[in-house]
Amino acid sequence: MYKIGIDLGGTSIKAGLVSQSFEILLEKNTPTNISVGAENIIRRIAELADELVREAQIPEEQIQGIGIGSPGVIDRRRGVVLYSNNFYWENVPLLDILGTYTSRRAFIANDAQCAVLGELVAGAGVGCQDLVLLTLGTGVGSGIVVNGRIFEGGGGGGIYGHNIIVRNGEPCTCGRRGCAESYASATALIRRTRELVVSGKSPALAKLCSHDIQKVTGKTVFDAAKQSDPSSCALVKDYIEELGESIVNLINLFRPQKVLLSGGICNQGQYILEPLNKFVQENCYAGKYLPIAPVEIAKLGAKAGLVGAAALIHEVGSP
């Protein structure tokens, strides 16, 4: 049996034919072209699924369905994208529209939920029943698995990135101040690195980006810290502790077996994992009495979303 996974992104739609053991057997990508509108994008999803099945020459009865990972706020039960700022979508009944173009069973979840499910079935979370994944990119996405299933509370929950960790802190894109996202995202790290360059306090950092803040990436401050630049070391320490506070908050609530991280910052590997795990071990509630999840790097990278989307079909009792 085979599943079709769709990773619907702002730039491209990735579609994959996925085996029972969650290997991607065949993959097709196509530009999303947001301006063509929801109807056309969703029809394209149905077509990509058909193309995959045809090219792989799989008999129709061996296809279990289509799983879709979409950015935004999703009503999984009704199959509606309630809101996606990337796509300018509001209340798009994605699964209903898809149903007019295909008779295959289809399921949907948001991108971070698919990513954590992907890691659960085929990545760093294999063997876990309870798993948390934070995606550290433009924002902070959270995917939470409880007892082997995507957790969204009473519906639409499991959103951690817009939880406050610094009351009246940095402004967030969501309108609040001090959200986890405005501290732990790659965007936030880049913003603060730029501020440090502009402040003139770190000649080493300024040199690394050739005095051009446009050249600052999520890696720059780590490079400067590894050269023992004091301000950069302090910023890295702050970043790790702020990310750490978020992980501690999540462990206190969800007590997963592992916490996974993904995003470019994870290329720092042990350089961030070591101090991060130390911080988390020291700060979780009742750490002397309850096991504390290790923080690890996710394994599937950009493939997690596609694999996890396919795994939506597999998820026991998927809505």
Added chain:
Amino acid sequence: MYKIGIDLGGTSIKAGLVSQSFEILLEKNTPTNISVGAENIIRRIAELADELVREAQIPEEQIQGIGIGSPGVIDRRRGVVLYSNNFYWENVPLLDILGTYTSRRAFIANDAQCAVLGELVAGAGVGCQDLVLLTLGTGVGSGIVVNGRIFEGGGGGGIYGHNIIVRNGEPCTCGRRGCAESYASATALIRRTRELVVSGKSPALAKLCSHDIQKVTGKTVFDAAKQSDPSSCALVKDYIEELGESIVNLINLFRPQKVLLSGGICNQGQYILEPLNKFVQENCYAGKYLPIAPVEIAKLGAKAGLVGAAALIHEVGSP
């Protein structure tokens, strides 16, 4: 059929015979006397259960079991109190010890978990499937119900009070800084009211407590605010918003149908509920697209723990 609920507190052990419809038919209280040690306290629980059954003249086969609410960190599956600072207990195998004194089936959860379950079956949460209760007292206890069952993630989770909302903020009893508990508890409100009295900025407040900070209660600052004392109004506003941030954080993750509050501060009723609900409605993530739980006052008061303890026996698939 009948259930026995036990509310194990630092001052007294409350035991109740509870009907199928969660009415307390007969109640017995006894001082806890912590110094007699775990073994004696747990034996007393078994005895109280026997006394209730005997006095109510209920046939043994109509007693479904004993549910116990205990303070501290609980391993519900193994029936162990991992840690309780009130009792100076560490790794006390409560259900095993109880088993040496009674053959009745027994279940355990922490006090906030029992309180939310009590409200779910017989209080302000009747009809909800997903419910959050915050107990605002010495600390901030959190009881979370997801899909009709106590939520504790992978085990021992569901603890919100020690989540950070103000990084590097007020010191908390747990050793961290800026925990929700160090802002939203009654203790925190009293501490800040006292600071305001000492500061000399609020003559109205100083007068209300006769210039004696020992006379400050959780009510004092509300009384001064109702007299339009500017500093007290500002403190009440701060308190409500800090409690509000915590509620927003919990809604983003758990999307309950209601959020309930209990504790003496709830006597303020609409005076806190109105601004609190306004804050929560304005600040929840994706509030335009997902329903936002109303914040209400819990109904069962001090009885919630006992009723909820009895309801542990009722909980579908209780561990």
